[in-house]
Amino acid sequence: MENKDRARQIVSGYKYDFKDPEEYVYKEEKGLNENVIKNISKIKKELQWVTDFRLKSLGIFNAKKMPTWGADLSKINFDEICYYIKPTEKLARSWEEMPDNIKKTWDRLGIPEAERKFLSGVGVQYDSETVYHKILKDLALKGVVFVDPDIGLNPTEEKIEEMAETLDISIDVARRNLMQAHEKFKEFFSTVVPPRDNKFAALNSSVFSGGSFIYVPKGVKLNMSMPLQAYFRINASNMGQFERTLIIADEDSEVSYLEGCTAPVYSKQSLHAAVVEVVALRNAKVRYTTIQNWSSDVYNLVTKRAVAYENATVEWVDCNLGSSVSMKYPSVYLVGKGAKADMLSVAYAGRGQHQDVGNKAIHAASETSSRIISKSVSKDGGKSTFRALVRIEEDADNCKTTTECSALLLDEKSKTDTIPTIEVNNHTASANHEASVGRLSEEALFYLQSRGLSDEEARAMIVLGFLNPIVKTLPLEYAIEFNKLIEMSMEGSVG
Amino acid sequence: MKMIKICNLSEFSDNNIISKIVNSKNIALVKIKEQVFAFDDECTHEKYPLSHGMIDENNGNPILECSYHGTKFNLKSGKVVALPATKPLKIYKTEIKQGEVWVEL
Structure with a gap:
């Protein structure tokens, strides 16, 4: 490790504070306008309807006001953000194919080793683009697709051949997989989080790049202890990263997905505005885990939403350690009878951080259940806010829900707020809620020191x-x- | 339920949504090609007016998009096509008779 990287890490206290030289294939000018959108679309060789979708979303973003609730976003300067950087010419088929400086980054983060040891598949994104994507061959032979959304949007013959070569499968199998997945992509893309949902969903919809598209066919159950993993790395300063993830678990399928993210520390802000859509069809199970460890200059504004059909299960495990400001509220819309939601959330707010996070569960069908458990820690003047919304609609009979929020304050400078909202519109529902706020127990400290x-x-x-x-x-x-x-x-x- | 005359066909331009109050109910109407669709002028998500929405098409089905949070409804069935609404939209039967639009309310 270079001495200056090591020195930077010691000063910032953040072990991912290392920077690669900015040697890019393409870097867009700062600021957001129609030309930027058209350039992104042109570089990606997108179909006209995708360009139109982006431009329409830009209009929505410009028209919507900034939220008047939540964390302080007044310091975000949209004109100073770079919305697109292309780091490499094309997707690498192996770690060795990557440029040295980028490969070194993944080695330091331990990703290739993790892929070898315990993952079903890996995708890595560097600034705006995915630079590597691979899945176990036997999963590909079962029809599982784990690719960049660009491919989900438009599976060209070139992409089909690349996929076949990377995964060591026949072109016919690759074509069949991608075309099947593409039909599902078209059916569900932007139906869970439409561009008009909120200002940052509109922003993402206009400049989205990278992320994951996963399709698991009917009846295919992946090993839940061997997740598909994505890793997101911002390298440039004043950068915006806008990945778009869509996971579709078809009937009776199971998949676990895990994402991690880091960035070096800069004195200027960066922006991460992602959109994640999860569709769990009948009897499917999806677990989505996030370990967010952005650097202290990143604004992390994310919309994550799942829809669960009959007897489906969606689990969100959301760990928030980093960023200057985080606003994200993974939610599950339970639209099928017997669907379940399990949402676990950890937030750690240190000096200068505001973790404004939470969960939502919308019970729109009978016999659905939800569990929300949140734990937050605030120290050195950090602020954590937890918001929960549980709504049971009037025609959703016999639903159950539990919400537990616990907060730990480590000193008198720190703050925590817990804002749970439970709306029960059906008299057959069972709703439980508990909340606690505490400090470190002096007795426990004394015992451990003894x-x-x-x-x-x-x-x-x-x-x-x-x-x-x-x-x-x-x-x-x-x-x-x-x-x-x-x-x-x-x-x-x-x- | 009975058929009520709600407006004239001449009040429509294609894909433009209009709003009428009938029996204290806000009803939105839109003419798409030769057909008139009538529905509650209230999104089932957060009750914003759907008469401010936009019309689109998907696989031959007319789609109404709420201009506030992007919910989409299939105007033939009232079914939700895109979240965040979860409840379907009430669609009313319509008839066109001699340049007049009648709705079953």
Whole structure:
């Protein structure tokens, strides 16, 4: 590791604070206008309807006002953001094909090793584009598709051949898979989060690039302990990253997806405005895990929404460690009888951070159930806000819902707000709610120190114990890494 | 339920949504090609007026998009095609008789 990278990490306290030289194939001018949209569309060789969709979304973004609730977004300067950077000429078919500096980044983050050891597939995005995407061959032979959304939108013959070569499958199989997935893509794209939903969904819809498109055919069950993983890395300063993810789990299928994200620390802001749409058809199961660890200059404004059909299950596991400001509220719309939602959320707000996060569950069908569990930690003046909305519609009979919000304040400078809203419009529903706010127990600290731990170690252990019910649901390697990140964040928390 | 004359065909231009109040009910209407569709002028999401919405088409079906949060309804069936609404839209039967538009209310 270079000395200057190491020095930067020590000063910022953020282990992902390393920068690669900005050697790009294409970098758009700063600012957002129709020309930028048309350039992005031209570079991606998109069909006309996609360009029209982008331009219409730009109009919606310009017309919508900034939200008047939530975190302070007044410092975002949309004219100073670069909305598109193309880092490489084309998708790499192997790690070795990537430019050295980009490959080195993934090596440092441990992604190739993770792919070898315990993942069903990997996609990595560097600034605006996916640079590598691969899935296990046997999953491809079952018809599973895990590609960049550009391919989902327009599976050209060239892309089909590339996919066949990368995955070592026949062109006929690749074509069949992509065309089947493409039909599903067209059916569901932007139906879960339409551009008009909110200002940042409109922004994403106008400049989206990268992300994941996953289609799991009927009856195909992926190993839930071997997720498909995506990793998002911002490298440039004043950068906007706008990935668009669409996961469609067809009837009776199962899939687990995990995403991680980091960026170097800059003095100027960066913006991450992603949209995630999840469709779980009848009897399907989807688990979506996020470990968000953006640097302290990133505004993280994300719309994540799932729709669950009859007897389907959607699980959101959302861990928020980084960013200057995060606003995101993964939600599940339970539209089929017997559908289930399980939402676990962790937020860690340190100095200068505001984690304004939460969950929503909309019970629009009978016998649906939802569980929301949130844990937040605030320290060094950090602020965490948790918002929950549970709505049970009047014709949704015999629904059950539980919401638990717990907050831990580590010092007197820090803040926490919990804003749960439960609307029950059907008298057969069962709704439970509990909330707690606390400080570190002096008794527990004393006990741990009496066992030989330092004050700092004792505080870290208590915080890890507090977060453990959610962290233990992560794949083991990520749980270990997450705990290490928390420990690092707790360093210097005494005095 | 009975058929009520609501307006004249001459009040429409293609794909332009108009709004009428009938029996204290806000009803929105739109003429698409030769057919008139009538529906509640209230999005089932957060009750914003659908008469401010836009008309589109998907696989031969007329689609109404709410201009506030993007919900889409199939105007033939009232079914939700895009979230965030979850409840279908009430669609009313219409007839055109000698230049007049009648709605079953």
